Amino acid sequence: MAFEKQTFWEDISTANTIGIAGHIRPDGDCVGSTLGLAAYIRDNYGKEPEVFLEEVPVAFSFIEGAERVVTGYPSREPFDLFIALDCGDDGRLGKAMNYVKSAKKTYCIDHHATSNGFLENNLVLPDSAATAQIIYTLCEDSKIRKGAAEALYLGIVHDTGVFKHSCTTRETMEVAGALLDHGVSSSRIIDGTFYEKTYLQNQILGRCLMESVLCLDGKVIFSSIDRKIINLYGLGPSDTEGIIDQLRVTKGVEVAILIRELTPRSWRVSMRSCEIVDVSKICSMFGGGGHVRAAGATMSGSRRDVINNLLAEIEKQLTAEE
Helix, strand or coil: CECCHHHHHHHHHHCCCEEEECCCCCCHHHHHHHHHHHHHHHHHHCCCCEEECCCCCHHHCCCCCHHHCECCCCCCCCCCEEEEECCCCHHHHHHHHHHHHHCCCEEEEECCCCCCCCCCEEEECCCCCCHHHHHHHHCCHHHCCHHHHHHHHHHHHHHCCCCCCCCCCHHHHHHHHHHHCCCCCHHHHHHHHHHCCCHHHHHHHHHHHHCCEEECCCCEEEEEECHHHHHHHCCCHHHHCCHHHHHHCCCCCCEEEEEEEEECCEEEEEEEECCCCCHHHHHHHCCCEECCCEEEEEEECCHHHHHHHHHHHHHHHHHHHC
């Protein structure tokens, strides 16, 4: 069904219960868009949406509404309205999909090119740099308060790599500028949530860089984190944030790969590219998806199998460009 902005807000105004969820392993855009929309609804409609996320990384805990996030998925009565954000398919929504199945009305707002429009009403804008950017365009600027503005700015900062990624457009910069006018501290968001790392994060970053491998004539770099290392350091999902981006900026590299072992012979793959390779196309081949320059998937097999399968597809694209 086509997405109608006016109908969306009318449905929010008439719903008695509203649920909001983002994708599994939430990143900055996921947290920012969910908390930003929840804050806007709270401020302007007098309702208290329930936000469901697997976790809220400690660096994002100062964002308004973070303390209200439900990190479990308890059984409850069906929602009148349920909104999935920054999520392209039911698998990425995880356990929150149970709420979708029973909800009276559902919406999906997303910016991933691989999004399959899996809910009743879908707004998918692949040209938007972040789902948080889309949320801003749905809101009335004059009704945005500081808490919502901080959350949306967080989402944009993280999905653009602090406005460095190719997805950053003039509109992205204009939206970010408008959010600053609502009292957002750019240094607090950028330094405090993007650049600042814990000692543990720096330790695992250093290890991944030391153990990284260049291949395909230096055009690809990869590193891996197996269960032994995860258990040794006591790593959580947020502890590996930023590693893939540091790998990508290695001179001469077109594609960076980071694989993290979830269970024996099951790996979470993160991929980034610079100018040539469409990593979303590769990840979608293995049941994942994402953006042209940033994507992910979950793959089975040995570490060698996973890397070799990815390299084969990367090489095809690199050869086609020669």
